[in-house]
Amino acid sequence: MIRLLPWLYLLAAFAFIYLPVGALVLFSFQDGALPVPPFNGPSLHWYADVLRDDRLTGALGHSLIVALGSSAVATILGFLAAYGLARHILPGSAAIRALLIAPLTVSYLIVGLGLLIVLTRAGSGLSLATAAIGHVVINLPLAFAIIYASMGAQQQNAERAARDLGAGEAQVVLLITVPMLAPALAAAFFLSVTLSWDEFIIAFLLTRFDVTLPVEIWSMLRSGLSPRLNAIGSLVFLVSVTVVLILELLVFRKRRA
Amino acid sequence: MTAAIHLDAVNHWFAQFHALKDISLTVEAGEYVTLLGPSGCGKTTLLSVLGGFVDPAKGTVRIGDREMTHVPPAHRPTTTMFQDYALFPHMSLRDNVAFGLRMAGMARAQRNRKAEVQLALVGLADAGRKRPHELSGGQRQRVALARALAVEPEVLLLDEPLGALDLKLRRAMQDELKAIQRQVGTTFVHVTHDQEEAMAIADRIVVMNAGRIEDHGPPTRIYRQPATLFAADFMGEMNHIPARLTGSGAETPFGPLAHAQGGSGPAVACLRPEAIHLGAGTFNLGQVRVRDAAFFGTHVRAHLVPEAAADLLIVAHLPADSLPAPGEMLTLCTEPDAFCVFAEEA
Amino acid sequence: MQGWGLVAPALLWTIAFFVVPFVVMGAMSLATLDGRTLIWDLSFANYAELAEKRYLWRAIVVSLEITLTVTLVSVVLAYPLAWIIAFRVPQRWQRLVLLLAILPFWTSYVVRSYAWLLVLAREGVVNQTLMGIGIVSDPITLANTRFATVTGFVHFFVMLLTLTIYANLIQLSPNYRRAAMDLGASAFQTFRHVILPLTLPGVVTGAFLTFVLCIGDYVTPQILGGNTELTVPQVIMVQLGRRADFPLASALAIVLMGLVTIAYLASARWLRIDRL
Numbered sequence: 001m002i003r004l005l006p007w008l009y010l011l012a013a014f015a016f017i018y019l020p021v022g023a024l025v026l027f028s029f030q031d032g033a034l035p036v037p038p039f040n041g042p043s044l045h046w047y048a049d050v051l052r053d054d055r056l057t058g059a060l061g062h063s064l065i066v067a068l069g070s071s072a073v074a075t076i077l078g079f080l081a082a083y084g085l086a087r088h089i090l091p092g093s094a095a096i097r098a099l100l101i102a103p104l105t106v107s108y109l110i111v112g113l114g115l116l117i118v119l120t121r122a123g124s125g126l127s128l129a130t131a132a133i134g135h136v137v138i139n140l141p142l143a144f145a146i147i148y149a150s151m152g153a154q155q156q157n158a159e160r161a162a163r164d165l166g167a168g169e170a171q172v173v174l175l176i177t178v179p180m181l182a183p184a185l186a187a188a189f190f191l192s193v194t195l196s197w198d199e200f201i202i203a204f205l206l207t208r209f210d211v212t213l214p215v216e217i218w219s220m221l222r223s224g225l226s227p228r229l230n231a232i233g234s235l236v237f238l239v240s241v242t243v244v245l246i247l248e249l250l251v252f253r254k255r256r257a
Numbered sequence: 258m259t260a261a262i263h264l265d266a267v268n269h270w271f272a273q274f275h276a277l278k279d280i281s282l283t284v285e286a287g288e289y290v291t292l293l294g295p296s297g298c299g300k301t302t303l304l305s306v307l308g309g310f311v312d313p314a315k316g317t318v319r320i321g322d323r324e325m326t327h328v329p330p331a332h333r334p335t336t337t338m339f340q341d342y343a344l345f346p347h348m349s350l351r352d353n354v355a356f357g358l359r360m361a362g363m364a365r366a367q368r369n370r371k372a373e374v375q376l377a378l379v380g381l382a383d384a385g386r387k388r389p390h391e392l393s394g395g396q397r398q399r400v401a402l403a404r405a406l407a408v409e410p411e412v413l414l415l416d417e418p419l420g421a422l423d424l425k426l427r428r429a430m431q432d433e434l435k436a437i438q439r440q441v442g443t444t445f446v447h448v449t450h451d452q453e454e455a456m457a458i459a460d461r462i463v464v465m466n467a468g469r470i471e472d473h474g475p476p477t478r479i480y481r482q483p484a485t486l487f488a489a490d491f492m493g494e495m496n497h498i499p500a501r502l503t504g505s506g507a508e509t510p511f512g513p514l515a516h517a518q519g520g521s522g523p524a525v526a527c528l529r530p531e532a533i534h535l536g537a538g539t540f541n542l543g544q545v546r547v548r549d550a551a552f553f554g555t556h557v558r559a560h561l562v563p564e565a566a567a568d569l570l571i572v573a574h575l576p577a578d579s580l581p582a583p584g585e586m587l588t589l590c591t592e593p594d595a596f597c598v599f600a601e602e603a
Numbered sequence: 604m605q606g607w608g609l610v611a612p613a614l615l616w617t618i619a620f621f622v623v624p625f626v627v628m629g630a631m632s633l634a635t636l637d638g639r640t641l642i643w644d645l646s647f648a649n650y651a652e653l654a655e656k657r658y659l660w661r662a663i664v665v666s667l668e669i670t671l672t673v674t675l676v677s678v679v680l681a682y683p684l685a686w687i688i689a690f691r692v693p694q695r696w697q698r699l700v701l702l703l704a705i706l707p708f709w710t711s712y713v714v715r716s717y718a719w720l721l722v723l724a725r726e727g728v729v730n731q732t733l734m735g736i737g738i739v740s741d742p743i744t745l746a747n748t749r750f751a752t753v754t755g756f757v758h759f760f761v762m763l764l765t766l767t768i769y770a771n772l773i774q775l776s777p778n779y780r781r782a783a784m785d786l787g788a789s790a791f792q793t794f795r796h797v798i799l800p801l802t803l804p805g806v807v808t809g810a811f812l813t814f815v816l817c818i819g820d821y822v823t824p825q826i827l828g829g830n831t832e833l834t835v836p837q838v839i840m841v842q843l844g845r846r847a848d849f850p851l852a853s854a855l856a857i858v859l860m861g862l863v864t865i866a867y868l869a870s871a872r873w874l875r876i877d878r879l
Contacts, residue, residue, distance in 0.1 A: 006687045013684045014704065017762065020718035021707040023728050027721065035721055037731040081613035088606025100613060103621050105863070107819025109836050110856045114624030117631055117849055137620045140613060169605075198711045201821055205843075214713045221717060221826065225724060233714035240709040248702065310781055330785045337785050343778035347800045356796070357786030408786060 021237065028230035035227045046231040056232060059216035062128055063197055066212055070135035071143075071192035077136070078143030078188060083177065086151040087159075097148075104141040111137055112202040119206070126208040134202040139195060143188035150184035190247045194240055259442050260321035260334060260411035261286040267306060267316030276302045277313065278468040284461075286321075286411075289438050289445045291455040294465035294491070300448045301416060303465070307446060308337045308414050320412060331360075334411035338418050342401040344389040350376060350400050351385035357408035375403040378437065395426050402434075406441060413438075415447040419454065431457045452492050456480065464488040486599040489527050496571050500526040500598060507598045510566035511542050514596055523601040528591060530558070533573035538590030545571065547585045552577065561587070632853035641850070649854035659838065663858065666834040669749065670818040673756040674810050680757065681764035682806070686794075688765070689772040690780075701769060708762040716826040719755045720746055723827070747829025755823045760813045767812075771805030772798070807873035814866045819859060835859050 027035035029042035050056055081100060085093055103111060115134050119126065155177060162176045178185070200214040207215060213236065220229055262284040269277040277299050284290050292300040305311035306318060309330035318326045325333055336357070344353050351372045358368035376385055379399035389397060398418060405413055418434070419427045435458050438445045449455055455462050456476040463473040464487070472479055472488035483489040500509045502524045507514045509526050533542065543565050550559035556574040559581065563569055573589065581587060634643045653659045684704070692700050710718070722728045723745035730742040745751055779801065783793040821836035828834070833841070835855055842852040
């Protein structure tokens with residue numbers, strides 16, 4: 001009995017962890033108007049419904065643009081800053097690092113609120129671009145931290161060797177640094193994509209007419225439980241899990257080898 | 258406190274890998290034994306079987322007169338000194354050393370007093386309040402020893418205890434370990450891959466390879482008359498001279514050897530570099546041509562090609578006062594007793 | 604000079620879109636609203652209002668109560684789970700079990716709260732199951748309560764904490780456990796005297812992260828808690844939406860930051876930010 005206890009606990013924990021996701025996915029196949037027991041189905045009716053909905057597919061497109069665009073900017077800025085700080089001696093570099101990491105310690109709500117105040121004061125309108133600016137603010141610290149942490153002495157020696165063999169500064173970065181840092185750059189980019197793709201509160205505060213998927217889902221929530229929400233939620237989950245698995249298989253597996 | 262150990266036909270597998278093959282061994286009470294072998298030979302697994310961290314698939318372990326095969330570590334009269342020392346970083350040295358006594362329910366004042374005595378034994382009398390991270394590698398090693406001895410085990414198990422130390426400190430600690438073992442009288446079983454360490458410290462060496470015991474006995478016997486070719490090579494550098502068993506002895510390029518133990522077919526005659534001398538003697542190696550020679554402080558190490566076997570390259574340790582030039586001819590000899598002859602495996 | 608050129612874009616971005624908004628928000632919290640016009644009078648009127656109006660300070664208390672409950676329950680549930688995965692599950696399966704244990708972590712967080720609504724609703728999975736077995740005859744109220752909010756939060760943070768505690772457990776040398784047991788410690792004594800103290804920094808760091816994320820979240824209490832009681836983020840959103848009272852919202856945000864700072868100071872002794 002005592003020996004079984006850990007396994008029972010593991011089982012109970014998995015039941016707890018998978019209960020909501022299970023209900024979400026199961027009742028997305030519900031043949032009926034309410035996503036609650038008893039289960040009738042399976043039916044792909046609600047998936048067809050969701051894919052026909054222009055507002056949802058539009059929001060999905062917006063989310064992709066915001067996620068890819070803001071992650072690309074965050075990764076590039078994070079890489080440049082990490083390279084600058086790791087390879088050059090700058091006065092006050094500890095303070096610069098602390099400043100770049102600082103947004104991590106502040107809730108998204110406060111980041112969004114601050115930007116909203118400044119943007120409305122400045123009289124600039126709200127759009128997908130302003131949401132993307134907010135997403136860069138929250139993802140830049142992560143991208144910087146991940147890339148900075150992987151800039152070791154090994155890379156530095158390879159860079160020195162390349163310079164010694166006559167490579168120019170741009171060639172060193174493009175031919176040595178970037179390829180050697182590829183796993184860290186990919187990790188920073190994909191982590192940033194998943195976080196931006198899922199982000200709600202900043203996107204909610206900083207968009208107006210065109211909105212991202214989480215914001216669109218939020219407005220659907222007002223009409224209560226619906227298998228449509230289950231279907232779109234399951235699709236979003238599938239996308240996130242795919243990105244996570246790609247990251248796990250490509251980046252982390254390679255890094256361990 | 259001290260106790261003897263009896264292992265009988267111990268076998269263990271890690272998945273398909275046969276890590277211990279029919280290990281039978283007796284260690285006397287109060288003996289200092291080293292388990293010597295290359296990495297992956299099973300010596301650490303055997304130590305884990307003794308400590309109770311690995312449950313052997315087959316065979317029995319007896320410590321003193323008690324059957325201990327499946328008894329958990331906490332209930333064995335053994336303690337282990339781990340390779341990374343495993344000192345608890347959040348405790349002072351005194352709390353580390355007193356930990357086992359605390360687990361046994363000893364009152365604070367009493368266990369602290371005992372811990373101080375143990376720390377004094379290993380030469381850290383006034384360091385009880387320090388934390389492990391304030392110590393050097395050698396000092397940590399001493400604390401780990403004190404902690405393992407504080408519970409007065411009957412058998413102390415040491416897993417590569419000197420592996421993390423630099424050479425000079427290692428040699429000093431070897432002497433100290435031996436002295437402490439004599440003082441407390443506990444049975445010590447010490448795992449190492451360094452044959453010099455094993456010879457310096459052990460009453461008896463157990464040479465292991467591929468999960469088996471190759472040879473066991475006092476250091477001088479294992480060094481001079483190893484039981485197997487593996488043990489011969491592992492204990493130090495050996496010249497391998499091709500030979501042939503003739504029933505009553507062995508035929509070598511340098512002449513017959515009388516003392517081989519029967520059999521026939523191809524064999525290897527082994528000779529240590531330091532057993533070779535200049536001049537003529539009881540067993541002559543004849544003329545050799547010097548290929549190269551280098552000064553090593555205590556001796557000159559030379560690569561030599563004998564006239565009697567031109568395709569052979571012999572290593573010899575010659576006196577430090579003469580550095581022969583390449584191409585020079587020398588006359589060498591040895592004693593018939595210096596050879597060990599092993600039949601070649603089919 | 605070249606170094607500055609590389610660091611400048613990221614630095615300017617952070618200053619323009621994080622530091623400046625933050626400073627403006629701080630200044631805004633000292634302004635007041637007269638009808639629809641802002642008056643920059645550097646007064647502490649908004650903070651005084653927080654102390655005076657019951658629904659405002661009540662929100663602070665509710666936020667703290669929920670956050671502390673969530674942090675405590677999540678740590679207590681996650682530690683054994685991380686322990687079992689690290690020390691009971693065979694090594695070759697550990698990575699897979701861990702990956703599976705935190706997979707729902709990646710559900711969109713709006714969707715995750717909605718999914719709990721499915722489970723806890725009046726006609727939801729839990730009630731239908733309980734009535735099916737016959738434990739209750741009428742549905743019990745689970746959704747739109749503090750219980751639902753806490754459950755939704757705990758679900759998320761158990762996964763997060765399992766990951767951080769697991770990472771702390773496996774980086775300990777297995778010889779610490781062996782040494783403790785070798786010296787006669789029972790499994791519980793090994794945990795109490797050796798493993799727990801050694802993993803405490805990691806646990807406190809995870810708990811601090813839980814505190815920060817939980818106290819600043821708007822979505823979970825809004826979807827699951829209903830409107831029976833409001834948390835600070837919910838009140839901030841009310842100020843923004845209905846009344847466009849930016850000064851009061853800013854003051855509440857500053858209070859939120861203050862609570863996080865207090866939590867930071869309380870746990871600073873054990874915090875290891877680099878272990879996140």
